[in-house]
Every structure is written in structure tokens, then in C-alpha cells.
Amino acid sequence: MLQQTLMHAINYTGIGLHSGKDVEMKLLPAKIDAGISFHIHTKKDVSVIKADPFAVTTTELATSLGNEKVHVSTVEHLLAALFALGIDNAECHVYGKEIPIMDGSALPITNLIKKAGIRSQYALRKVAKITRPFLFEANGKTINARPYDGFYVDYTIDFPHKAIGVQRLALEITPETFDEVASARTFGFMKEVEYLHSKNLALGGSLANAIVIGDEGIVNPEGLRFADEFVRHKILDFIGDMAMFGMPLQGAFEVRCSGHQHNNAFLREMYTHKDQYLRFEELIPEQRKADIPYLGLGTAMA
Template identity: 40%
Template structure:
């Protein structure tokens, strides 16, 4: 199992990225900045009538899951956060401020690679506070029809994702990822979002995919992949769904020790299984916290608190 219980981290300096939102089509600039221990990942909406609205990146601030994950507070929201959140999780970033001047994250080239590169450019620094992780103690499962998502006890951090499309260009694909920075960078980070050309006009009328292009999405035609360069991986579709799952489950607010498994899942199922987990305090415990205990000699020392606790 990778070490999740070291010190908390943040960025060593600010870094800026610009692009357009894949659904809104609107330009967006984000600034990633260091944050103090126990702050977590916090999005700050700027440029909204001079106000700055803080939106913690947590499952309980999710306001929509239609085609992307959206968090919101005080009437403001930020959409398509999952790719950046996946990069944070893979790199082990515990605390950061994400300033954004629009309603949607820039899609970049449709994956997490640009965000990962930005985090590597900013470099991580360790803080004095210990990291806390969420250990899954018993199975938690949500279902919708034949689709499901579940969290299981496991001595590690594993994502086990299966997709099953009737379209023969995708079909049934499965992928298992034991999360580690190098593995994520090599096998997952470059897997792009995808969509069917036959759905484009419908999505436009719903206000989605307004910024989608062959530069940031895999476009699936009636009988072929329309991108001139083709796929980056033969199973790029399930790898991207795995990327999404890493980002969505990062909304737990802390790393988790357990096995996530899904079949025909997506943003909504990923969010629902987190809600189900935190609704049952017997299903998890927080490890890595410090508490003071009295020794036989009267000295106070720090010891890990391993009992169930709220996340």
C-alpha cells in the first residue's frame, strides 16, 4: 500500500492556466496557489460582480452531475472540476486554492495531462500537519438499474471501472488502477473525454459541448473515430472513465484506503457512493489523526487515532 499517512502537502508557488470550457465554450483562467494545512482544495470564483465566492471541493458542495461534476455555493458554481481534482489526487496535493474567473474549468486537451504538468511545475512542499485518510470498513453500494458503484475494504487505493456501450467502437472495457503518481501519469492522465457525433445537436440545445472540438475530445462517428490521430490508447474510453472516478472520489476531501468498483457508472454514481459512505459512520474511519495520550510516566505523547470519526 502506498504511504497515505505522511505529512500534508501544498504547492510551493502559484501557477496559471488558460483555456475554454468544453460545455460552456467560454474562456477561463485558473490560478493554482498554495494553501495552509487542513484547508483542503478550495475553488474561488472571481469576476462575479467583484465578489469572491469560496467553494470547497467536497461531495457536499456538488450541485450537478450531468456530463460533468459541478460544485457550488451562494448561487455560484464551477463545472468540470473532475480532471483537475484527479491530478490533485494522483500527485498527493492536500491543500490548494483554485481561483477561476468563469463558470467552468478549462478543458485543455480533454484530459488531466496539462493540470498534472502545472502541478509538477509548481512543485509540492510538505507541511507540518499530518495527513488524514479515510479507510473503508465495510461495503457501501449504490445501484441504478444494472449500473452500480461501490466502495469495499482494501489495503490500498484501487479503482476498478467497467464500461459497457452498445456502440461497437467502444463496447465493454474494464480497467484496474492502483493509484500512484507515476502510474496515473503514464496510464491515465492522457486519456481524453469522448462523445458521439450523433448526440452533438441535442447537447447543444441543452447547453452542453459548446466548446467541444477534435482538439479536446474524442469524437465517435457512425463507424469510426473522427480524430485524425486516432486514440491514444486502445481502451482510452475506460481509462478516461477511470480518470473521472479518481477526480470525483477526491471530493471525499481526503485520500481513501479502499477499493472503488463501478459498472456503467459515471459522475452521478461516483457522487452517490460518496454520499452513501458518509451517511453511514460505521462504514469508514479516519486514520492518521493525532490525539494526546498519557503515558505511565506522566508524559503526553501523540498517537494515531484509528477509531471511526467524521470525515
């Protein structure tokens, strides 16, 4: 399978979850083997941070990347869309230190990527394949990874609130199936939202970009998009956090009650012991032409 990038640039602006202010994002095509990089623009200069599990600085409310100079927040939904749609190389230019939260899901950016188009490049895709079972668990959270030719997730959540409870969903993630989780929104509890706002945190969070759960149930007047929207969003977050590896990761993942922090700790442990659990290889297509066009979205070659 060939590497892929965007056919055209994408510009979008929206509210930042943390600041509550308008922030701007630009996605640009990138060269072969460039990977996914974040270009963080400040008044002084531009800092570049590559997707890397050790570049994650915080996992509160969302996943953030950074270095000694700058950071960028709420990257997981964007990374999930790029990963699931098969984008290997892209430049993510950030103006405002965070990615727009949009509607709290990955659906808006997914639609923008499809509209912009995807083009194949003259180089084979490089992947990291899990070669042996690897169990990572801590504080009641578990990720059990095993070899698999693709990206398969079996996710279980267990919340004591009656509006959520125990939910489980198993799904192989492909460009076609990604729609089943892309539109699932982030969620939080009313008491948590009120506390965060009192501390001038999550100032951009609202019913327009999150499911809010009160004592009696869902506060949003429109209700849920799916009966199991909560576990679907957890899968979305998991895809985005695994995309932090820096190249497509292949395996089957049985996940229970995990979150951003546990996901990143798993990735770091996996990377640290990569010689034991991973094999890096190029995906050789049976017929190279079969990869062009991709999803009917574009045929241009880099």
C-alpha cells in the same frame, strides 16, 4: 505521511467546455488542513466552496460544484490530478465559472503541477479509510467498495457501439501510475454533440478536447491514445469524483458502468453512513524524512 501543497502558484487559461469562451484558473498553495477549496471570482465578490459531495449541484456532461450564489463546472479532472499527485491543500481560483477543459484529459494540469513542484508540510496527512464492504447499485450501475490500504480501481464499461464495447482496467492509483489514465480524453457521440450544440450547450467541445464517435467509428483524425482510452478516462473521472470527499479516501473500488451522477450518489451515501463504513485517521510515516522530498519535485517546508 505528511500533508502536501504546491511549491509555486500555477496560472492557466483555456476554453470552457460549456461557454466556449476563454476561462482562467489559478492554483495557489494553501495552509495545513485547508483542504481543496474553489474560489469563484465574479464582478461583485469571491465565493468559496470546499470540495464536498453535498456541494455537487449538477453531473450533466461534467461535475459541478455550487451554492445558492455561484457554481463552478468541470472540476473532476483537476481534482483527480490533485488527489493522485498527493496535494492535500490548495486554493483553486476560478475566473469564468468553469475549469478550462484543455485537451479533455488531466495531462496538461498534471504536467503543470509537476512543473510547479510539490512541498511537504509539518502535519500528518488525514485520510478516510473504508472499514467494511459497501455495495451501491442503481439502474445497472454498481460501485462495490471494500477495505484496502491505498486507492485501487477495477473499472468495467459496456457500450453497445462497436468502437467501444466492453473494456476493463484495474489499477492502483499512485503518483507514478496516474500517468496511465491522466492523458485519457473525455468522449462523446457525434449525435449527442450535434444536439448539444443546437441547444447552445457544450459550446467549447471540439475534436481538440474530446474523442468524438460517429456511426462508423472514431472521428478524430489522430485516433486514440490507447486502445482502451474510454475506460481509462472513466477511471480518471472516478478519481476526480471520489476526490470530492474532502480528504483522501482509501479503499478498493470495483466499478461497473458508473458515471458522475452515480459516483456522487455513492459518495453521499458513504458519507451519510460514515460511522458504519469509514475510519478517519492520520497516516504516521515510519520515517518522517522519507516523505521529503516528494517525487523529487521540491523540499521546502511550510
